[in-house]
Amino acid sequence: MNDWNPxxxxxxxxxxxxxxVGPLDWWDACREMIEAKETGLGAWACLAPRPSETLPTKGHDLPPLLGVPVGIKDIIETRDLPTTWGTRYQRLEHAPTDAAIVTRLASLGALVMGKTVTTEFAYFQPSGTRNPHDPGRTPGGxxxxxxxxxxxxxxxxxxGTQTVGSIIRPASYCGVVGFKPTHGTLPLSGVRALAPSLDTLGxxxxxVEDTRTVFQALTGSEGLGHRVSLAGTRIGxxxxxxxxxxxxxxCAALELASQRLAAEGAEIIEIPADPARDELTAHQHVVLAYEAARxxxxxxxxxxxxxxxALEALLEEGERIPLKAYQxxxxxxxxxxxxxxxIFSGGIDFLIAPSATGAAPEGLESTGDPLYSRAWTLLGMPCINLPIYWSEEGLPVGVQLIANRFQDVHLLAVSNRILN
Amino acid sequence: MNDWNPxxxxxxxxxxxxxxVGPLDWWDACREMIEAKETGLGAWACLAPRPSETLPTKGHDLPPLLGVPVGIKDIIETRDLPTTWGTRYQRLEHAPTDAAIVTRLASLGALVMGKTVTTEFAYFQPSGTRNPHDPGRTPGGxxxxxxxxxxxxxxxxxxGTQTVGSIIRPASYCGVVGFKPTHGTLPLSGVRALAPSLDTLGxxxxxVEDTRTVFQALTGSEGLGHRVSLAGTRIGxxxxxxxxxxxxxxCAALELASQRLAAEGAEIIEIPADPARDELTAHQHVVLAYEAARxxxxxxxxxxxxxxxALEALLEEGERIPLKAYQxxxxxxxxxxxxxxxIFSGGIDFLIAPSATGAAPEGLESTGDPLYSRAWTLLGMPCINLPIYWSEEGLPVGVQLIANRFQDVHLLAVSNRILN
Known part of the structure; x- marks a missing residue:
C-alpha cells in the first residue's frame, strides 16, 4: 500500500x-487502506463496488483522471449509491441521475470509491467521523x-462543499490541501443546496500538485504552469x-508561511483591520440563515x-429574518x-489568512469554529488551505492563500511555493 | 365561471x-375553465386531484394565499405529481420532496392545480402549447x-422561471403580468438548474395587484403600499x-407607456445606446451555454x-467555451x-424597455426571440411585464418596467400606474 500513497x-x-500499472491498481490499494483504517475513522457513508475492468489500459490519449479514486461527499446525489445528506431520516437509494460533477469526474476517467460522511445537510451537526491525527478530535466539517x-x-x-467553512477548516484540521474555487465555478446540479449564494463545490x-491536476481536468483550463519564483509578489x-x-x-503557522514567502522573494504586507470587513462574518450568517430556511x-x-x-435553530432564525435585512x-x-x-488593484497579488481558529478541537460533538472562512465564502473568493505547520501535539494547522475572484489559475500557480 | 375571473x-x-365563499370555490371554478379550454390550448402537463376539504374556512388569521389555485411549471419537482422537465424521455413520478417553493406556497394556503407545460429543460424546444389569443401562435417560452x-x-x-427571457417574453405574448424578481430572491431547491447565475423563479x-399579493406572501415583506403618484419620478x-x-x-407599446407615465407626472429620459451594454446580450449567451453544458x-x-x-447544440457550444471566456x-x-x-444613483428611478421583439410570432415551432430580456437576466435585475398594448390583430404587446437589484418592493409599488 505504501508504494501508492506518495x-x-x-x-x-x-x-x-x-x-x-493497471487502471484499477490505485483503486485496489485505496480499498485496502480503507479496510485497514475505516473502523477507527468513520469516513465513509457507503462504498462502491469495484469498477469493471473495461477501462482503457494504456496509450497517449488517456482521460486525465483515469483510474483516480475519488470520494464523493454524501450531500451529492448518485444513481448507483444511496444518498443520505448526513441524516438518519432521509435516504435516496437511487437518484434519477448522478450529480453533474459525478458524471464529469467519471467522463474524465475517475473512479468513485464511495460516499464520504457529511454533517447533517452540510451544516454543523457532526456524524461521528474522527480526525486521523487524533481519534479524540473532530476532523472538522x-x-x-x-x-x-x-x-x-x-x-x-x-x-467537498463549502457554505461557511466546510472545506478550508477540515483541511486545516486534517493536514491536507483543501481548495474552494471562485463561487460558481463548478456545477451544483444534484448537490443539496444549503445557501446558494454561498454553496461552493471544491x-x-x-x-497542491494534485489539486492543480484536478482543476485542470475539471475546467479544461490551460497554461496552468507553476510560478518558479515569487520575487516581487505582494501578499497581504x-x-x-x-x-x-x-x-x-x-500565529506560528502564519509566521512560518510568511518566512517561506519572504524567502521566495515575496513581500508580506499587513492589511489594516477594518470594522466594515469584520462585519462580513455577521452578514455571512444572515445570508446563510435566510437562504437555508427557504x-x-x-x-x-x-x-x-x-x-x-442546531439545524432547526438555524432554520427558525432564518425564517424570521426580513427580506430587507437579507438584501x-x-x-x-x-x-x-x-x-x-x-485592494488587489492597489498592488496586492494574494492574501494569506488563518484557515481556522486553531488546531482541531477535542471531542466529536462539534466540528469546530468556521469563523475565519465566513467572509471569504461570502465574497466568493478562491481559497486554498495549505498544511504548513504541525503543533507540539502533532496536530496540523493550515493557512489559507486567497486570490481575487476568478483568479483561481493564478492562485494554484503559486500555492506550492509555500509548502516547498 | 365568469364571476370568478375578475x-x-x-x-x-x-x-x-x-x-x-368556500376555500375550494376558486379551485373548482378554475378546474371548470380548464376542462372547457385545455384541449385547444395544451397548457397543462398534468392536473392535481381536488384538494381535501379540511382547509380552514373563515376567520381573521387565514393564510394569505388560502384557496388560491396555482400552476407549477414542470421543471419544478413535486412529490405527488410527476415531473417531466418538458421532455418525453425523463419522468419522475414522485420526487423525494416537493421543491422548496411548492412547500412554501402550500404553507401559505395556495392550492396546486397541476404542472404547466414547459419547453425541454426550460430551453428553446417548444412542447406544443398554443397562445390563448391566437391558437396559430406561440405563447412564448x-x-x-x-x-x-x-x-x-x-x-x-x-x-415560471427565467434564464434567458422565459417569464417576460411569454407574459408579453400572452398579455399577462409576468414578474422576475431580483436574482436569488426565491429558493431553487427542486427546480431544475439550466444556468444558475441566471436562473430566477418568478x-x-x-x-399587478395579484403579483404584489404573491410577493408579499412569499417574502413576508411589509410596507408594500402603492405609490399614489409618479410626480417627479425619472424613468429611463x-x-x-x-x-x-x-x-x-x-414602439407603440413603449409610446403608450411613456404617455401614461408622463400623464402621472413622471419624466421619461432616453438612456443613450452604449456598445458595452449591447455586448451584454452576447455575454449572457456565453454564461448560459457554459453553465448549461456543465x-x-x-x-x-x-x-x-x-x-x-436545439438543446444538444447549446450544450456542445457550451462545452467548448474555455473557462477564461466564461469568467x-x-x-x-x-x-x-x-x-x-x-445610472440609478444619477437620478433614474426605474427603466422601461421592450419585453420582446414584437407580438407573438406565428407558428408553434419556435417560442420567439428572448433578445430584449438577455441583458436584464444577466444583470439579475427585477423586471415586470406590463400588458399595455394590443396590436391591430388583437395581440398583446407588453413593456417591461425594471428596477435596480433588490428594489423589487419599489418596482411593485409603481407598476400599477402604467396600467391604470
Whole structure:
C-alpha cells in the first residue's frame, strides 16, 4: 500500500500510459487502506463496488483522471449509491441521475470509491467521523469524511462543499490541501443546496500538485504552469475578523508561511483591520440563515421531529429574518467585493489568512469554529488551505492563500511555493 | 365561471374571511375553465386531484394565499405529481420532496392545480402549447403553459422561471403580468438548474395587484403600499441592445407607456445606446451555454439520442467555451451591474424597455426571440411585464418596467400606474 500513497496523479498517469500499472491498481490499494483504517475513522457513508475492468489500459490519449479514486461527499446525489445528506431520516437509494460533477469526474476517467460522511445537510451537526491525527478530535466539517479520508490515505481526491467553512477548516484540521474555487465555478446540479449564494463545490488532495491536476481536468483550463519564483509578489496578511487575538498555533503557522514567502522573494504586507470587513462574518450568517430556511423548507416540515437542534435553530432564525435585512447583507457583500478588488488593484497579488481558529478541537460533538472562512465564502473568493505547520501535539494547522475572484489559475500557480 | 375571473386574490381572501365563499370555490371554478379550454390550448402537463376539504374556512388569521389555485411549471419537482422537465424521455413520478417553493406556497394556503407545460429543460424546444389569443401562435417560452394558463383564466397564479427571457417574453405574448424578481430572491431547491447565475423563479398573474399579493406572501415583506403618484419620478428608456430598430408594435407599446407615465407626472429620459451594454446580450449567451453544458452533463449522456437538436447544440457550444471566456463574461456582467447602479444613483428611478421583439410570432415551432430580456437576466435585475398594448390583430404587446437589484418592493409599488 505504501508504494501508492506518495504517488501524484501525474505520476500515476505516466505509469499507466507506460503500461507499468493497471487502471484499477490505485483503486485496489485505496480499498485496502480503507479496510485497514475505516473502523477507527468513520469516513465513509457507503462504498462502491469495484469498477469493471473495461477501462482503457494504456496509450497517449488517456482521460486525465483515469483510474483516480475519488470520494464523493454524501450531500451529492448518485444513481448507483444511496444518498443520505448526513441524516438518519432521509435516504435516496437511487437518484434519477448522478450529480453533474459525478458524471464529469467519471467522463474524465475517475473512479468513485464511495460516499464520504457529511454533517447533517452540510451544516454543523457532526456524524461521528474522527480526525486521523487524533481519534479524540473532530476532523472538522461539514466535509468531515472527505478531509479525513484524504488525510488517512484512503483516496487521493475527495469532493467537498463549502457554505461557511466546510472545506478550508477540515483541511486545516486534517493536514491536507483543501481548495474552494471562485463561487460558481463548478456545477451544483444534484448537490443539496444549503445557501446558494454561498454553496461552493471544491475538493481535498494531499498535494497542491494534485489539486492543480484536478482543476485542470475539471475546467479544461490551460497554461496552468507553476510560478518558479515569487520575487516581487505582494501578499497581504488579512484575517477577517482582524480584531481578534490569534491562537498561538495559528500565529506560528502564519509566521512560518510568511518566512517561506519572504524567502521566495515575496513581500508580506499587513492589511489594516477594518470594522466594515469584520462585519462580513455577521452578514455571512444572515445570508446563510435566510437562504437555508427557504431552501430547506420541505425538509423542515417533513423531518421536523428528527432534525438536529442546531439545524432547526438555524432554520427558525432564518425564517424570521426580513427580506430587507437579507438584501442589505447581500448588498454589503457586493460592496465588500468591490473594495477587495480595489485592494488587489492597489498592488496586492494574494492574501494569506488563518484557515481556522486553531488546531482541531477535542471531542466529536462539534466540528469546530468556521469563523475565519465566513467572509471569504461570502465574497466568493478562491481559497486554498495549505498544511504548513504541525503543533507540539502533532496536530496540523493550515493557512489559507486567497486570490481575487476568478483568479483561481493564478492562485494554484503559486500555492506550492509555500509548502516547498 | 365568469364571476370568478375578475376577482383579485385580495377580494377572494376578503370574501373567504367573511364566509361568503368556500376555500375550494376558486379551485373548482378554475378546474371548470380548464376542462372547457385545455384541449385547444395544451397548457397543462398534468392536473392535481381536488384538494381535501379540511382547509380552514373563515376567520381573521387565514393564510394569505388560502384557496388560491396555482400552476407549477414542470421543471419544478413535486412529490405527488410527476415531473417531466418538458421532455418525453425523463419522468419522475414522485420526487423525494416537493421543491422548496411548492412547500412554501402550500404553507401559505395556495392550492396546486397541476404542472404547466414547459419547453425541454426550460430551453428553446417548444412542447406544443398554443397562445390563448391566437391558437396559430406561440405563447412564448420556456414558461409556455404558465403564461397561457393565466391568460386563459385557468389559474390566477402560475410559477415560471427565467434564464434567458422565459417569464417576460411569454407574459408579453400572452398579455399577462409576468414578474422576475431580483436574482436569488426565491429558493431553487427542486427546480431544475439550466444556468444558475441566471436562473430566477418568478410568476404570472392577471394583475399587478395579484403579483404584489404573491410577493408579499412569499417574502413576508411589509410596507408594500402603492405609490399614489409618479410626480417627479425619472424613468429611463433603455432597450438593450439599443442599436436595433424596434418593431412598430413595440414602439407603440413603449409610446403608450411613456404617455401614461408622463400623464402621472413622471419624466421619461432616453438612456443613450452604449456598445458595452449591447455586448451584454452576447455575454449572457456565453454564461448560459457554459453553465448549461456543465449543469446538464448527466442528462446529455443519458439522453443523448432523445435530446432536441436545439438543446444538444447549446450544450456542445457550451462545452467548448474555455473557462477564461466564461469568467470574462461574468466579470463584464459585474462591471455592468456597477454601471447600472451608477445610472440609478444619477437620478433614474426605474427603466422601461421592450419585453420582446414584437407580438407573438406565428407558428408553434419556435417560442420567439428572448433578445430584449438577455441583458436584464444577466444583470439579475427585477423586471415586470406590463400588458399595455394590443396590436391591430388583437395581440398583446407588453413593456417591461425594471428596477435596480433588490428594489423589487419599489418596482411593485409603481407598476400599477402604467396600467391604470
Amino acid at each position: 504517488l501524484s496523479i501525474a505520476d500515476f498517469q505516466r505509469r499507466l500510459g507506460a503500461g507499468e 461539514s466535509s468531515s469524511g472527505s478531509a479525513a479520508a484524504v488525510a488517512a490515505g484512503m483516496v487521493p481526491v475527495a469532493l 475538493w481535498f488532495t494531499r498535494t 496578511l488579512c484575517p477577517i475578523p482582524g480584531s481578534l487575538v490569534l491562537a498561538p498555533e495559528v 431552501e430547506l423548507a420541505s425538509e423542515r416540515i417533513l423531518f421536523r421531529d428528527e432534525m438536529s437542534g 442589505e447583507a447581500r448588498i454589503a457583500s457586493e460592496h465588500a467585493r468591490q473594495r477587495m478588488t480595489e | 376577482l383579485s386574490i385580495a377580494d377572494f381572501q376578503r370574501r373567504l374571511g367573511a364566509g361568503e 420556456s414558461s409556455s403553459g404558465s403564461a397561457a394558463a393565466v391568460a386563459a383564466g385557468m389559474v390566477p397564479v402560475a410559477l 410568476w404570472f398573474t392577471r394583475t 428608456l433603455c432597450p438593450i441592445p439599443g442599436s436595433l430598430v424596434l418593431a412598430p408594435e413595440v 449543469e446538464l452533463a448527466s442528462e446529455r449522456i443519458l439522453f443523448r439520442d432523445e435530446m432536441s437538436g 470574462e463574461a461574468r466579470i463584464a456582467s459585474e462591471h455592468a451591474r456597477q454601471r447600472m447602479t451608477e
